[in-house]
Amino acid sequence: MNCFIRMTILLLTFFFISSISFAADPPRYERTVVDYSIPDVVLINQDGKRVRLKSLLETNQRVVVDFIYGTCTTICPIMSAGYVHLQRKLGDKSDSVQLVSITIDPEHDTPEILKDYLEKYRAKPGWDFLTGSRRDIERVMTAFDAYFRDKMDHQPLTFIRSPTEDKWIRLYGLLGGRDFMEEYQKAGN
């Protein structure tokens, strides 16, 4: 093929590819590193089991925490999709991280509802969803500087604990799967 034809093919291919690009806008989020003091409360997980929050969060594993609720629209599906994606990417190693979701609608979210939620997202072991008394949940939200006056006002906040540094990485915003993986991996170093 001659030079001219090759150029034509190249130009047209370039045009073709760029016209079907699905690149997303770069997601925006804020990242800070904070020292949080976990209150010693006992919450209830999706199996109805009582769980001491400090024992769940202060371990040698990496831990990720978010605040969602069962009938949430909009934000929570995106955040939970991030959890699902992380578990899938980790494959066999999905139990190397403890994913924790804490409900900000403890009045409505019974263990049965938490379990249904996790099933809907096909959560693998290693992702626990917690409820409890309103007072205890508020204490936990306050401890993470994530107190919402009302569940309808909640914000997308995800916290990753780095076991080596014993600090929490606070991520504020809706993260794409890739960004979330990157932050997760950074936290382990």
Add this chain to the structure above:
Amino acid sequence: MNNAYFTKTGRKSVLTIICLTVCLLNLSLFTTTATASGKDLSAQEIKHLGEKMYREGLLPSGEPIKAFVTGDVPVDGTSFTCISCHLRSGMGSIEGEVITPPTNGNTLYKQRKPYIEGSVFVPIIHNYAVYLPERPAYTDETLASLLVTGYDPTGRSVLDAMPRYEIADRDMEIMIAYLKTLSDKPAPGVTKDHIKFATVIVEGTDPVAVESMVIPLQYSVNRKNSLAVASKNNDRVARMGYNMLGDLHSMTFSLKRWVISGPPETWREQLEKYYKEDPVYALLGGISEGTWEPVHRFCEENEIPNLFPIVDNPVISDTDWYTQYLSRGIRQEGETAARYLSSMADLFSDRKVVQIYRETTRGQALADGFRTTWNSRGHAPAVEITLKENEPFSGLQLQQIVARHKPAALLIWDDDKLLGNVASLVGLSTGPGVIIASGVWLGEAIWTIPEELRGMLQLTYPYRMPHEEIRFDITARKVLEGKPIEDFDPIILRQSFIAQEVLGKALMEMRIEYYRDFLLDTIGMFDDSYPPLYERISFGPGQRYASKGCYIVQLGKGKNPQLEKLTEWVVR
């Protein structure tokens, strides 16, 4: 230089490449945007299959829709359904910082532009969001393109919060046709000047109870109609009214009483007749001392909202949509007792729980509430002893039951006669550690609980503490317009007060978009509130029982005791 272009073969090759590329481009951009005239789709197909896609994230084939969120994270369409953000009415939502605009055909196929040329404010029809950017009206092609690529006709990406979906061909036609059916025309009972409501009353219900239910609703309707008159007569009122309520300010309401009688099996026919003669937008309140099921079913199947009927036995469902209840009814007390005892069950060792109840509707609801929740927590079922409606039951019999079963905890679902019976257990060294009864069933008899029983008898109490509730009398009196509050049932009065408050708040938010699903979607997005009677009521998409709470209380010591809380409002 090679002059290949100028040869015939050269020209042919370039032409072929160009044609091929153009064809490929056409395919890639427009395969998924097949003209969706929807003309050959039946209404049934659109509703059934479109609904499945919109509400459940399932393609007509039954497979989950493939979706990609925030650009690259694959998710099942089943966990990222349209309904979860755009809600059932398609009118969108606002939660935290994320605004989901409407996705009904009426909105999509209209241009979105500023109210005032050059202004940053771009109002949409209801109050939710004023900061959405301009866009032209969608067409079937650009709408399909948005769904597949995540880019709107202005090139703006929605992918920060909305997935892009892999939907093609006929499935896309169905999806688009379905969106056009969402909130597409005003509901029955609504005109631009008037909204019709009705309240369902079961004949034979105590007249005081009926009036206590109707009066707050009627007050609210009268007040609205007064505003409409004032708006017509006075420009300043009209302006103020318009600022607060939009076009609602000049609209009038009416409230009809639909009285139903005879056996419950005949109620459905009576309701259908009322509805056929004069369709209403929604039912408000309503009252029945027995079942509510036929009315609930009528609303569900005709897709008519019913706000806060006054019933002891609401229909309990996780998925039914159209009736918003105040609580789960009497059974909520039994459920709370189960959760309360469950929290201390470790201390019971091998000792049993005994549940004694009257075989009346009330007793059975309490017992069933307890039983279902208690058993679901994995405990050994309670020993149950039933009493016929008028069967005598003595303190001696109670002592014998306790001696036989030695329960760690005892529940007695009965009226105030239980106080005399429980007195027989005072001083018993092997008596149960906890005795629970229904505070609501005891009613005023709570205040007659003898001092020696107060320490051992605990009560379920699904309302705010009386000494704190008294300050809400002022609020309740508002709707009585001078009538003495003593002439009414104080609980029903407050419950009905809540109904008209919630209705008013919802209509104010909805502005001129009076679709039925939108009414329930709007209520579903309300913040928690702290009304008369209930410590707190809360809502959420699909949540249909506003009060989740019930205290466990005890009567305090002394001559002028107060009820004292032993738990939080919601017992986990």
